[in-house]
Amino acid sequence: MDDNLIELRKPVPKDGMDLFELVKRCPPLDTNSSYCNLLQCDHFSDTGVAATQGDQLVGFVSGYLKPSDCQVWFVWQVAVGEEARGCGLAKRMLRSVLKRAEFNQVRYLETSITPDNEASWGLFTSMARELQAPIEKTVLFDEQQHFKGRHKTEYLVRIGPFNSVSE
Numbered sequence: 001m002d003d004n005l006i007e008l009r010k011p012v013p014k015d016g017m018d019l020f021e022l023v024k025r026c027p028p029l030d031t032n033s034s035y036c037n038l039l040q041c042d043h044f045s046d047t048g049v050a051a052t053q054g055d056q057l058v059g060f061v062s063g064y065l066k067p068s069d070c071q072v073w074f075v076w077q078v079a080v081g082e083e084a085r086g087c088g089l090a091k092r093m094l095r096s097v098l099k100r101a102e103f104n105q106v107r108y109l110e111t112s113i114t115p116d117n118e119a120s121w122g123l124f125t126s127m128a129r130e131l132q133a134p135i136e137k138t139v140l141f142d143e144q145q146h147f148k149g150r151h152k153t154e155y156l157v158r159i160g161p162f163n164s165v166s167e
């Protein structure tokens with residue numbers, strides 16, 4: 001897929017169901033309810049990004065500014081359709097959000113990753129390198145303690161502090 005033909009923009013509510021379908025075809029991501037995806041595209045539009053080619057949604061980053069600390073952008077999910085992988089789209093989407101004027105005060109990127117998600121570790125390790133920032137890993141939600149054994153441990157990955165990202 002030609003990366004130059006992929007446009008990035010803030011999500012709109014009409015993207016909600018396409019996001020639901022995109023996440024479904026991006027294992028190991030957990031699917032959310034379509035209602036949750038609609039909220040991500042509406043209330044959290046300023047802190048997320050949609051990547052489209054023509055009328056097709058090929059990538060998405062959902063996230064929010066942490067309610068207890070507005071210096072932290074918490075990335076909820078990154079999804080890139082198989083057809084668009086390997087051309088730098090995930091990193092381009094993350095960068096595009098960090099460049100927004102309203103992100104001037106953001107100094108940390110946080111996300112959570114399960115131990116077996118190599119692509120995700122690869123993506124965020126690479127992002128930390130690009131931001132020239134330290135990366136720390138701690139347990140966020142434990143398999144037994146929080147998930148009652150039904151989900152692998154989610155590690156909190158914290159990148160930062162980094163300088164504001166410019167155009």
Ligand SMILES: CC(C)(COP(=O)(O)OP(=O)(O)OC[C@H]1O[C@@H](n2cnc3c(N)ncnc32)[C@H](O)[C@@H]1OP(=O)(O)O)[C@@H](O)C(=O)NCCC(=O)NCCS
Nearest residue numbers: 078079080085086087088089090091118119120122123126
């Ligand atoms: C993870 C995912 C978002 C990567 O998308 P992508 O557009 O192909 O990623 P990029 O091309 O921007 O690659 C970014 C970095 O991640 C690394 N990476 C990407 N896929 C990788 C993989 N399968 N294994 C190891 N590293 C990987 C790349 O090497 C690159 O690092 P570099 O620039 O230093 O070489 C995509 O594979 C995906 O949607 N997977 C399923 C959902 C998922 O696991 N999401 C995880 C985040 S919540």
